Amino acid sequence: MSTTLITGGTVVTSTGRSEADVLIDGETIAAVLAPGSTLLGHDLARSVDTVLDAAGKYVIPGGIDAHTHMQMPFGGTEASDTFETGTRAAAWGGTTTIVDFAIQRYGERVMDGLAAWHEKAAGECAVDYGFHQIVGDVNDDSLKAMAGLIDEGVSSYKLFMAYPGVFYSDDAQIYKAMRVGAETGLMTMMHAENGPAIDAMVTELLAQGKTDPYYHGVARAWQMEEEATHRAIMLANLTGAPLYVVHVSAKQAVEQLAAARDNGQNVFGETCPQYLYMSLEDQLGAEGFEGAKYVCSTPLRSKHEHHQDHMWQSLRTNDIQMVATDHCPFCMKGQKDLGVGDFSKIPNGIGSVEHRLDLMYQGVVDGKITLERWVEITSTTPARMFGMYGTKGVIAPGADADVVIYDPAGHTSIGLDKTHHMNMDYSAWEGYEIDGHVDTVLSRGRVLINDNEYLGTRGTAATSIVPRASI
Ligand SMILES: [Zn+2]
Secondary structure, eight states: OOEEEEEEEEEEETTEEEEEEEEEETTEEEEEEOTTOEETTEEHHHHSSEEEEOTTSEEEEOEEEEEEOTTOEETTEEOSOOHHHHHHHHHHTTEEEEEEEEEEOTTSOHHHHHHHHHHHHTTTOSSEEEEEEEESSOSHHHHHHHTTTGGGTOOEEEEESSOTTTTBOOHHHHHHHHHHHHHHOOEEEEEOSOHHHHHHHHHHHHHTTOOSTHHHHHHSOHHHHHHHHHHHHHHHHHHTOOEEEOSOOOHHHHHHHHHHHHTTOOEEEEEOHHHHHOOIIIIITOTTTGGGGGOOSSOOOOGGGTHHHHHHHHHHHTSSOEEOOOBOOOOTTTTGGGGTTOGGGSOOOBOOTTTHHHHHHHHHHTTSSOHHHHHIIIIIHHHHHTTOBTTBSSOSTTSBOOEEEEETTOOEEOBTTTBOOSSOSSOTTTTOEESOEEEEEEETTEEEEETTEEOOOTTSSOSOOOOOSOO
């Protein structure tokens, strides 16, 4: 087993920061030591195999992106990142764990869906991965299978209140599934948008000739997110199921979550970088078909209603607990362009898995969140939420050596011809400038990224993480 010492850096966790050296033995963090510590009189730096100098830099736990969709089938096509390309891009951006979504489609069995996704990912990934289970067909057989998910290393399942005819669950199905969630401790993840009403609006808009990408945002009105969020919270309240609402974008939905939390209910919210930085007018409303690049659901919200500021505020006040990407990339050519002349045919998704840590670090630079909060919302809380805490999400003895050395004096220019490793023909984040840089990335003690070079190999993370069911 090889040993590594990270010296001279500032170790940042969700609760504080300190000058410390980090000793790694094999795949695990062995010790966090006062700078320049010796061991039994020996100079540690001389007795380890590798020394990484982190002077002037932050040493943080590797990012955990708990919402990705690698090679996910959607709208007649498939998300353009494979598990190989997507996890390599994640590594470039300092994310060392992803939790993707295995899918049970209508008419299929839950465990067959899980097995299919294990097959897609096995031997492909550059960083550790796990799965949430999408239950796209809640029936008696699915409900029985859900009870067995924790034994399969899956501590969460997801339902959709949107996409009738695809993943949609009606209220009776949600109620039944949440009963299982309450009994087993499985986390219920919810796509909270009123799909049937949205689909009716889509039909109306298209009939009026309103076919541009902008109308994707008009059809998916914030009222439909607030309403569904409230309904999900009430069904969770009734059944006692823990609830996690994914990709929250409307400030009114946050208010529903905040009220429920103030009331003592076990509910959580996730947002994504696009809802912090982008708007209905500036991106979805871009010239011509350009807006298609930013079509995702829930949609980008109006800047005139200040959802974006409210989302940053919610991260400060803990009304929103974490930031994932909902990474679901599609190319413009051959994929997004399926929706020329009909916004409802544009595959939904933005690619961000590579940029989450940087984009959220810019929030630190801009004074919107603290350094510790940055670590908490990108690593520590996702670890806690999905049963990995202690093994991941911390820099502490016994934890996996998933470590990022981040340079606050560095700079990252995001752009297709600059820093781009996702398998897409455009970057939704083109032109964003970050006052920081991911210098070095270790996954279980292996150096994957150093000095702008990728040192990993396909499938180095051959084992799926198996989150413990400790919600
Ligand atoms: Zn998603």
